[in-house]
Amino acid sequence: MIAISGQLLTIFEAGRLIAARRLSPVELTMDCLRRIEALEPQVQAWVTVDAEGALRAAKEAERLQMKGGLLSPLHGIPFGVKDIICTAGMRTSGGSRVNGDYVPDYDAAVVERLKRAGAILLGKTTTTEYAYQGGEPPTRNPWRLSHTPGGSSSGSAAAVAAGMALFTLGTQTFGSLIRPAAYNGLTCMKPTFGRISRYGVFTASWTLDHIGAFTRTVEDNAIVLEALTGADDRDPSTLTGPVPSYTSAMRRDIKDMVVGLPDPDGFFRPEVASIGQAAAAAEGVLRALGVQFKTIKLPNCIDEAVAAHKMTMRAEGAAYHMDSYREQPERYGPAMREQLELGLELSAADYLRAQRVRTVFRRGMMELFGEVDALLTPATPTLPLAGYKTGNPMFNGPFTNTGLPAMTVPAGMDSETGLPIGVQLAGPLLGEETLLALGHRYQEATSWHLRTAPMVSESESVYRLSESERYKEERT
Amino acid sequence: MATTESEMNYEQFLALERERYVDGPVTKEERAAYERELYLLRAFPLSEHVALNAATGEEAKR
Numbered sequence: 001m002i003a004i005s006g007q008l009l010t011i012f013e014a015g016r017l018i019a020a021r022r023l024s025p026v027e028l029t030m031d032c033l034r035r036i037e038a039l040e041p042q043v044q045a046w047v048t049v050d051a052e053g054a055l056r057a058a059k060e061a062e063r064l065q066m067k068g069g070l071l072s073p074l075h076g077i078p079f080g081v082k083d084i085i086c087t088a089g090m091r092t093s094g095g096s097r098v099n100g101d102y103v104p105d106y107d108a109a110v111v112e113r114l115k116r117a118g119a120i121l122l123g124k125t126t127t128t129e130y131a132y133q134g135g136e137p138p139t140r141n142p143w144r145l146s147h148t149p150g151g152s153s154s155g156s157a158a159a160v161a162a163g164m165a166l167f168t169l170g171t172q173t174f175g176s177l178i179r180p181a182a183y184n185g186l187t188c189m190k191p192t193f194g195r196i197s198r199y200g201v202f203t204a205s206w207t208l209d210h211i212g213a214f215t216r217t218v219e220d221n222a223i224v225l226e227a228l229t230g231a232d233d234r235d236p237s238t239l240t241g242p243v244p245s246y247t248s249a250m251r252r253d254i255k256d257m258v259v260g261l262p263d264p265d266g267f268f269r270p271e272v273a274s275i276g277q278a279a280a281a282a283e284g285v286l287r288a289l290g291v292q293f294k295t296i297k298l299p300n301c302i303d304e305a306v307a308a309h310k311m312t313m314r315a316e317g318a319a320y321h322m323d324s325y326r327e328q329p330e331r332y333g334p335a336m337r338e339q340l341e342l343g344l345e346l347s348a349a350d351y352l353r354a355q356r357v358r359t360v361f362r363r364g365m366m367e368l369f370g371e372v373d374a375l376l377t378p379a380t381p382t383l384p385l386a387g388y389k390t391g392n393p394m395f396n397g398p399f400t401n402t403g404l405p406a407m408t409v410p411a412g413m414d415s416e417t418g419l420p421i422g423v424q425l426a427g428p429l430l431g432e433e434t435l436l437a438l439g440h441r442y443q444e445a446t447s448w449h450l451r452t453a454p455m456v457s458e459s460e461s462v463y464r465l466s467e468s469e470r471y472k473e474e475r476t
Numbered sequence: 477m478a479t480t481e482s483e484m485n486y487e488q489f490l491a492l493e494r495e496r497y498v499d500g501p502v503t504k505e506e507r508a509a510y511e512r513e514l515y516l517l518r519a520f521p522l523s524e525h526v527a528l529n530a531a532t533g534e535e536a537k538r
Contacts, residue, residue: 042482134493136489138482138483138486140482145482301520303516304516304517304520306513307512307513307514307516307517308517310509310513311513311514314510329501334493334494334497334501335493337501338497338501338503338506341501342502342506342507342510346514350514350517350518352528353517353518353520353522354517355528356522356527357517357520358528359526359527359528360520360522360526387485387489388486388489
């Protein structure tokens, strides 16, 4: 990826340079491909890289660029997608041996939308088996190669952190967007349930699956979210109505917004001191920007809600895989098989009871947002773990369970390990705009999101734009 | 066959994961967690008016 004064270009910056014909989509794509070539042996973020297809698409984007026919702010921007998202003519393995050679003949709705917007598909990123717990890929955290990037969207997070793509898509059924984003020093939004069509994406759990994008900044996330959002009659869970202008919403004034703080010794108590310190520092930054804070009490059925969440995943996963699992159980990895076995055991009555518990919990969570505009919590209870286990998603579960939007922004570094730390902002139903505004103002006041993993700074970038081309000058 | 240290580490991790399941597809720990979660759900008092996945949750207020 092209760097400006040692920093990687954001989508917004690259988009402006492309619009000004100072950067070609072909150059940008080639730079991503070169970085993949250089760093992939260590990071292992990709299942498939389609260099030829990406360059072909980039040349077409360049042709349109020269004619002044830019399709969107994503025109010519290279991206990757998690390997449970279908891509026409490109293998979609689901991170599994079950049907690992599957080549779809169609694009998922999100891929369709991004291609239509002129973005350049680089390839597919690693995932745990069918985005479930277990079946971890070998992918490494670019900030520290001995550690996990998190999961299940392991490759998507690692690829952006390693500067191999300007953004990637992932999914979250428990904590698989927010957790890996925080572990890799990235920004990510898990939008309201139904905001983004899941047509063409392998199901982990029908009532819990969400799609989101890994980006470096809130500004970039707003751009991608705007391209992805909207009703789709092929996914009946999608919400109808107009698509908000997220890029405008993020510039809203946040002064006098009220943000709720859950008991720091309760459910959201981190296991590592530096995570709590980063959350407290983020609170301080937002206070200085005029945000007010209020202590809130979470619904008292949170343990039952977690149980309901896990039972829902087991049962819905088992229902989705039932035929295939009965035919070839031995092809599933052991951790996934364990969950499917338990899911098949669960009675319909208990599954329905879990859904009713979720109703009560959601009601409680939604009532909280009558008191506050958003919540602020640590994004994860721990730092990325050494080894391959993808970490604890518990802090992200309440918002996946209820379908409420949540976002993470980088908020610190652990001084001992050099690993990034994120905070989580969560909002009411359809409250993405509030979260984007809080996150964007926070990033205007901080620089955590500008930091890059040491391996990225050390790697060569083919194009290093001169100081006179610094985007900041253009922005004025 | 693993050749690099990283590949060997990963293969060792996978082997350890497989070992956890030598006694069957569900480990004792996961079985215990499942039973505990089931108990929590069944013990939770639910009004007869609470339906599933009600977006507004009005039923839950009664």
